[in-house]
Amino acid sequence: MKHKEISLIAENDTIIALAGNPNTGKSTLFNMLTGLRQHTGNWPGKTVFQAKGSFIYKGKKYVLVDLPGTYSLLASSVEEKIARDFICFGRPDATVVVLDATCLERNLNLALQVMEISERIIVCINLIDEARRKHLDVDTGKLSETLGMPVVATAARNGEGLAELLKVISEVVAGNCRPKPKTVRYSPEIEKAVAKLKPKIKNLLGDQVNPRWIALRLLEGDTSIEPYIKKIMKNKVRKAKLREVLA
Amino acid sequence: MNTESLWKDLLKEVDITLPVKQDKIRDNIVKSVYQTAEKIAAETVTLTTEKGIDRERKIDDVLTSRLWGFPIMFGLLLIVFWITIAGANYPSAFLAEKLFWIESRLTEIFIELNAPTWVHGFLVQGVYRVMSWVISVMLPPMAIFFPLFTLLEDAGYLPRVAFNLDRFFKKAGAHGKQALTMSMGFGCNAAGVIACRIIESPRERLIAVLTNVFVPCNGRFPTLIGLSAVFIGGSAALFVKSALATVAVACLVVFGVAVTLIVSRFLSSTLAKGVPSSFTLELPPFRKPQIGQVIVRSMLDRTLFVLTRAVIVAAPAGGIIWIMANISVGGTSALSFCAAWLDPFARHLGLDGFILMAFILGLPANEIVFPILIMGYLQGTALMELESLEALRHLLVDQHGWTWLTALCTMLFSLCHWPCGTTLLTIRREQHSWFWMFMAAVIPTAAGVVLCAIVTYFVRSLGLV
Numbered sequence: 265m266k267h268k269e270i271s272l273i274a275e276n277d278t279i280i281a282l283a284g285n286p287n288t289g290k291s292t293l294f295n296m297l298t299g300l301r302q303h304t305g306n307w308p309g310k311t312v313f314q315a316k317g318s319f320i321y322k323g324k325k326y327v328l329v330d331l332p333g334t335y336s337l338l339a340s341s342v343e344e345k346i347a348r349d350f351i352c353f354g355r356p357d358a359t360v361v362v363l364d365a366t367c368l369e370r371n372l373n374l375a376l377q378v379m380e381i382s383e384r385i386i387v388c389i390n391l392i393d394e395a396r397r398k399h400l401d402v403d404t405g406k407l408s409e410t411l412g413m414p415v416v417a418t419a420a421r422n423g424e425g426l427a428e429l430l431k432v433i434s435e436v437v438a439g440n441c442r443p444k445p446k447t448v449r450y451s452p453e454i455e456k457a458v459a460k461l462k463p464k465i466k467n468l469l470g471d472q473v474n475p476r477w478i479a480l481r482l483l484e485g486d487t488s489i490e491p492y493i494k495k496i497m498k499n500k501v502r503k504a505k506l507r508e509v510l511a
Numbered sequence: 512m513n514t515e516s517l518w519k520d521l522l523k524e525v526d527i528t529l530p531v532k533q534d535k536i537r538d539n540i541v542k543s544v545y546q547t548a549e550k551i552a553a554e555t556v557t558l559t560t561e562k563g564i565d566r567e568r569k570i571d572d573v574l575t576s577r578l579w580g581f582p583i584m585f586g587l588l589l590i591v592f593w594i595t596i597a598g599a600n601y602p603s604a605f606l607a608e609k610l611f612w613i614e615s616r617l618t619e620i621f622i623e624l625n626a627p628t629w630v631h632g633f634l635v636q637g638v639y640r641v642m643s644w645v646i647s648v649m650l651p652p653m654a655i656f657f658p659l660f661t662l663l664e665d666a667g668y669l670p671r672v673a674f675n676l677d678r679f680f681k682k683a684g685a686h687g688k689q690a691l692t693m694s695m696g697f698g699c700n701a702a703g704v705i706a707c708r709i710i711e712s713p714r715e716r717l718i719a720v721l722t723n724v725f726v727p728c729n730g731r732f733p734t735l736i737g738l739s740a741v742f743i744g745g746s747a748a749l750f751v752k753s754a755l756a757t758v759a760v761a762c763l764v765v766f767g768v769a770v771t772l773i774v775s776r777f778l779s780s781t782l783a784k785g786v787p788s789s790f791t792l793e794l795p796p797f798r799k800p801q802i803g804q805v806i807v808r809s810m811l812d813r814t815l816f817v818l819t820r821a822v823i824v825a826a827p828a829g830g831i832i833w834i835m836a837n838i839s840v841g842g843t844s845a846l847s848f849c850a851a852w853l854d855p856f857a858r859h860l861g862l863d864g865f866i867l868m869a870f871i872l873g874l875p876a877n878e879i880v881f882p883i884l885i886m887g888y889l890q891g892t893a894l895m896e897l898e899s900l901e902a903l904r905h906l907l908v909d910q911h912g913w914t915w916l917t918a919l920c921t922m923l924f925s926l927c928h929w930p931c932g933t934t935l936l937t938i939r940r941e942q943h944s945w946f947w948m949f950m951a952a953v954i955p956t957a958a959g960v961v962l963c964a965i966v967t968y969f970v971r972s973l974g975l976v
Contacts, residue, residue, distance in 0.1 A: 369552035
């Protein structure tokens with residue numbers, strides 16, 4: 265069912281994925297940007313299937329995909345698998361990770377995991393108005409520096425920060441702003457194993473996926489990525505054969 | 512080289528490279544991610560005051576406490592229903608008056624055009640009257656109930672309800688999230704069934720789907736509210752009357768929840784055996800609801816949606832009823848004939864043939880059950896003008912021998928009978944099974960028949976009516 269969803273999007277559309285913990289206002293943000301009326305409500309798990317909508321910014325059309333809310337991308341539940349597969353293999357042009365400003369610590373776990381998969385990420389600190397109300401001060405400048413990616417503070421409900429968010433999205437998509445994610449460093453033995461596997465994976469799969477991320481998943485024994493890996497391998501083998509024939 | 516061998520090679524490669532066991536690596540990875548997140552958060556977030564966070568926790572402690580959780584829930588239910596019932600009276604009467612005024616104008620136009628009597632009968636007395644009934648009876652309560660409910664949802668109260676009810680669902684062998692899907696069922700059972708997707712375990716999802724119908728949807732609230740208003744409170748003052756009606760409806764809802772739990776318990780030990788799976792439910796922070804947004808959205812998305820559906824279904828149904836009332840089978844109308852045929856069985860349930868027939872004809876949408884019933888009673892003359900509850904009372908009690916037992920059984924049967932056509936088709940789609948769709952109709956109907964029969968025989972044997 266998910267494959268169908270992905271293929272429904274036209275080849276040359278610019279795809280933006282919205283990821284985030286449950287109940288951080290993804291659907292509200294989605295509605296504000298697309299003008300659609302996806303039902304929102306203050307309880308986690310409300311977006312049970314991914315909603316799609318589009319918006320136009322400076323004459324360019326963007327397709328926005330609202331992914332189900334997840335706490336991690338460990339693929340231990342249906343929602344996590346949907347979100348992870350889309351970010352990794354659906355290859356969106358950019359992913360906006362929506363974080364709840366009032367509980368940033370827990371939300372950052374997801375952001376760090378998304379950063380491992382893809383580079384084109386915008387971190388959106390939503391519910392900033394609520395954080396202010398709770399006297400929480402989020403230093404977005406410092407956060408942006410620490411993570412190595414653009415950070416925009418928003419309050420989707422009343423439109424605060426949305427103009428800035430759109431600008432940053434368009435810059436990341438156009439390549440004018442290149443996030444340099446500073447990903448999590450693991451224990452030396454894991455890093456060593458990753459370094460060893462990375463070139464082999466790159467050789468096998470090419471640039472289609474992030475070899476570091478694949479290496480980590482294989483090391484921890486996550487086999488749920490198997491069908492995707494095989495698909496990419498198949499395409500590569502086919503292409504190689506084609507080259508042989510042409511030569 | 513094929514992909515299978517490439518994949519096997521890769522896995523072998525990984526195996527050689529493994530520094531420690533795989534599950535240890537996973538723990539290690541998760542730990543590193545959490546530590547990094549903690550460090551970054553500590554560096555970038557500062558709390559500029561000491562108080563604030565605590566207050567919310569204190570509110571939650573009260574809302575979800577064993578002592579106060581349930582009284583508060585019941586209290587909120589009462590407030591919501593009371594505002595709905597008390598507030599709907601005036602706009603309802605106003606709408607009825609306007610719509611029936613339009614009807615007389617329509618009749619004049621038909622006479623002016625020399626239209627045949629049957630055309631006028633079918634279109635105006637059949638189709639139009641049912642539509643105006645549905646609109647004037649349903650629109651005001653919906654327009655009040657939906658925004659109120661959405662406000663509670665927006666503020667973050669629903670997860671607290673789920674939290675309170677969780678242990679009961681667990682005891683019933685069902686999933687705690689069923690409390691959420693059940694709450695969605697108050698709006699519309701079809702929506703409630705779709706919401707069951709949030710329950711991952713197929714067994715528990717099935718239980719939630721099959722029992723969703725036991726909470727009254729919006730299509731049934733008007734019937735429950737209307738009957739309570741007519742039969743409960745008697746000749747007391749309007750304020751007292753609507754207060755009593757409110758309590759009655761709220762009790763009925765609580766009863767529906769109890770039936771949900773009992774049937775879930777039954778299902779989890781018979782058709783859907785298994786142990787309940789655990790889950791973490793996050794209590795989201797309370798948020799100030801966006802009042803304007805909520806009102807506009809719940810009016811457009813929910814109220815108009817449900818109303819449109821009701822009108823679309825009710826219009827042809829009105830026509831069919833008119834035809835049935837005007838075709839005669841062996842001297843009586845087809846409508847009376849069917850009702851008479853159903854009557855003996857219906858009597859055992861404390862109902863009568865017309866009531867049961869209205870439920871059957873109301874299969875496409877519960878919204879039209881009551882209008883059909885009124886039409887059945889008034890056949891030939893079609894639907895008369897029933898602006899006031901007094902007229903309704905007169906029709907039911909004096910002309911068709913209703914007692915409070917009839918009203919009670921009608922309400923109970925409304926709570927426990929087959930889901931509407933839309934919900935059934937949704938169940939079929941969600942469960943990919945005709946069998947479970949069939950069961951979704953059979954289970955609540957069986958419960959309703961048994962329940963009504965017991966109540967009827969109990970009350971009659973005690974000579975209470």
